[in-house]
Amino acid sequence: MHIPRKRFGQHFLCDQSVIHRIVHAIAPSRGEHLIEIGPGQGAMTLPLMKQMHEMEVIELDRDLIDELSSRVQPFGRLQVHNQDVLTFDFTAARSDDRLLRVVGNLPYNISTPLIFHLLDHAAVIKDMVFMLQKEVADRLAAAPGSHAYGRLSVMVQYHCEATHLFDVAPSAFYPPPKVQSSIIRLRPYAKRPCVANDEKHFETLVKAAFATRRKTLRNNLKTMVPDELWTVLNIDPGLRAEVLPVSDFVRLSNALTEKE
Ligand code: SAM
Numbered sequence: 001m002h003i004p005r006k007r008f009g010q011h012f013l014c015d016q017s018v019i020h021r022i023v024h025a026i027a028p029s030r031g032e033h034l035i036e037i038g039p040g041q042g043a044m045t046l047p048l049m050k051q052m053h054e055m056e057v058i059e060l061d062r063d064l065i066d067e068l069s070s071r072v073q074p075f076g077r078l079q080v081h082n083q084d085v086l087t088f089d090f091t092a093a094r095s096d097d098r099l100l101r102v103v104g105n106l107p108y109n110i111s112t113p114l115i116f117h118l119l120d121h122a123a124v125i126k127d128m129v130f131m132l133q134k135e136v137a138d139r140l141a142a143a144p145g146s147h148a149y150g151r152l153s154v155m156v157q158y159h160c161e162a163t164h165l166f167d168v169a170p171s172a173f174y175p176p177p178k179v180q181s182s183i184i185r186l187r188p189y190a191k192r193p194c195v196a197n198d199e200k201h202f203e204t205l206v207k208a209a210f211a212t213r214r215k216t217l218r219n220n221l222k223t224m225v226p227d228e229l230w231t232v233l234n235i236d237p238g239l240r241a242e243v244l245p246v247s248d249f250v251r252l253s254n255a256l257t258e259k260e
Pocket residue numbers: 008009010011012013014037038039040041042043044058059060061064083084085086104105106107108110
């Protein structure tokens with residue numbers, strides 16, 4: 001029997017009705033290029049394989065792989081990548097004109113760096129359906145002005161449409177996590193509502209704007225934004241970054257990069 005490993009964030013789904021709801025939200029269809037992150041003992045992999053007959057998984061814990069492979073073997077071909085998902089090249093994994101669908105009950109200890117890693121590959125991803133700790137899921141989908149809105153919200157919402165689907169109680173897992181969980185869908189935009197001319201600059205600007213949350217935009221961005229630009233763009237520099245919509249961060253970044 002496998003003893004769940006804390007360092008791999010292992011909380012295995014065991015509530016069949018929750019698993020069914022997640023698979024229903026994913027709505028897998030044969031012929032799609034689907035990749036699951038952290039299949040574990042196959043709680044989601046099995047029902048997905050029954051519909052897909054072919055998919056890929058990325059699992060770091062080598063001790064889980066043999067059992068997983070033999071459990072799904074009757075249903076088709078499972079390609080297993082035994083590696084850290086943070087080093088997985090999703091762009092290289094796209095093998096033809098199909099965009100990737102990426103799903104998973106994510107290891108919560110790496111969820112934020114993992115979301116940033118996936119954003120780097122957003123151009124090859126059609127959609128993502130993830131289980132995350134509720135607090136992180138709330139940040140991904142947060143609206144400007146809300147307490148949860150921050151750098152992660154701006155960066156995710158720049159690249160994707162983020163939709164909170166439903167919450168999952170700790171009792172759905174073994175062992176139960178200490179926190180509530182949520183299922184979220186991220187759909188990278190085929191055509192972005194607003195486009196930063198220089199995405200690296202945009203990233204740096206957003207990071208700086210949220211560097212000290214209680215400071216105003218003027219103070220956090222003192223070295224990046226000349227005073228007169230706030231007036232030109234009609235943005236109040238006395239506000240905090242947490243009330244600024246993504247489109248204003250993009251306008252600010254574009255005005256600064258044009259100037260340079
Ligand atoms: N999908 C399974 C389920 O729902 O029962 C397991 C989910 S468990 C929350 C997270 C899974 O991710 C575990 O199987 C764990 O071994 C795996 N994992 C943890 N860190 C990982 C990493 N850096 N790269 C790939 N897989 C990882």
